[in-house]
Amino acid sequence: AQSVTQLGSHVSVSEGALVLLRCNYSSSVPPYLFWYVQYPNQGLQLLLKYTTGATLVKGINGFEAEFKKSETSFHLTKPSAHMSDAAEYFCAVSDGGGADGLTFGKGTHLIIQP
Amino acid sequence: DTGVSQNPRHKITKRGQNVTFRCDPISEHNRLYWYRQTLGQGPEFLTYFQNEAQLEKSRLLSDRFSAERPKGSFSTLEIQRTEQGDSAMYLCATEVVTRQETQYFGPGTRLLVL
Numbered sequence: 001a002q003s004v005t006q007l008g009s010h011v012s013v014s015e016g017a018l019v020l021l022r023c024n025y026s027s028s029v030p031p032y033l034f035w036y037v038q039y040p041n042q043g044l045q046l047l048l049k050y051t052t053g054a055t056l057v058k059g060i061n062g063f064e065a066e067f068k069k070s071e072t073s074f075h076l077t078k079p080s081a082h083m084s085d086a087a088e089y090f091c092a093v094s095d096g097g098g099a100d101g102l103t104f105g106k107g108t109h110l111i112i113q114p
Numbered sequence: 115d116t117g118v119s120q121n122p123r124h125k126i127t128k129r130g131q132n133v134t135f136r137c138d139p140i141s142e143h144n145r146l147y148w149y150r151q152t153l154g155q156g157p158e159f160l161t162y163f164q165n166e167a168q169l170e171k172s173r174l175l176s177d178r179f180s181a182e183r184p185k186g187s188f189s190t191l192e193i194q195r196t197e198q199g200d201s202a203m204y205l206c207a208t209e210v211v212t213r214q215e216t217q218y219f220g221p222g223t224r225l226l227v228l
Contacts, residue, residue, distance in 0.1 A: 004156075032215070043116065043205060043219035044157070051215075090156050094215070100170060101147045101207075102217060104156030 002027045002093050006105035014113045019078040021108050023065075023091030026072065033074040034092040034102065035065055044090065050074065061085070086112045116140070118220035120206050126226045127196055134192045135223045137206030143218070145211055146189050148181055150174065151203040151222070163189060164211070196227045 007022040025031055032051050036044040048059025055067040065076045074091060088109050092102040117140040127133050139146055144165050149157035160179070162170045165186035175181075178196075183189040193200055203224050207217040 009154075036219075041221075041224075043118070043120075043221045044207075045116070045219070046216055049216060092156070100172075101149065101159035101162055102157070103159070106154070107156050 002031070002095065002100075002103045004091050004093050004103055004105035006089075006091050006108050008108055009106065010109045010111060012111040012113060013081045015083055016080050019063075019076070019081045019085065019110065021076040021089050021091075021110065023074045023076065023105060024072050025074060025091070025093045027093055027095065029095045032094045033065075033067060034094075035059065035063070035074075035076050036090045036092060036104075038088045038090065038107075040087075047076070047089075081110075081112050083112050083114065086110055116218040116220065118206060118208055118218050120204075120220040120223050122223060123221060124224050124226075126228065128228050129196060129198060131196055132192065132194045133196060133225065134190055135204055135225075137189045137191070137208075137220055139188070139206075139208035140218060143208035143210050144186065145209045145215075146183055147207045147209075147217060148189070148191050149205040149207065151205055152201075157205055160191075193225075196225075198227050201225055201227045 003026045005024045034049045035047040050067045058064045090107045091105045119138045146163045148160040151157040163183040178194045181191045203222045205222045206220040209217045
């Protein structure tokens, strides 16, 4: 069984500061890892994903994440926060086979202070 | 807009009534997933279709829930004899089977059972 733990249900940063959202996963097979963003009353939008290859992946809106197998982590970062980054962020894992869909963490609400 | 549409966007019903939601996928996306998201939680996998075949169902999907995907195009999710605990956001996601799967989410249907 797979699982995802997102540390911190709420993270608050100042505009222009570094954003760091933490994600740790558990998987019995090499994982596929994803970060999604959800704005109020909307569906989920893919920010970035790791499947194979380079462990540092870049996504949309200046976000990036690094897959660290030894730490079973896939933390999301952005060098400089913008007000428009305020949203709910979800980390997810799959085994790549599709059968059980994505397993999501509980989410982290990112608050940007002016 | 990811190209996945869901209708209705909002549904209010009384306990004991039946409701049906519809998902229209991106054209030629052969996999379709249903998820349920409750307040403060990440989405949870309900069921999955490849073309018209329903290949997997979560234990969360009680016998009051049924999903169909006739002809492998749009899908419907029906909840019979709704309960207050069914109140949630119901999300549909679709993907093309490739080596680097990406699920595209619709905007969701928010159900409130009174």
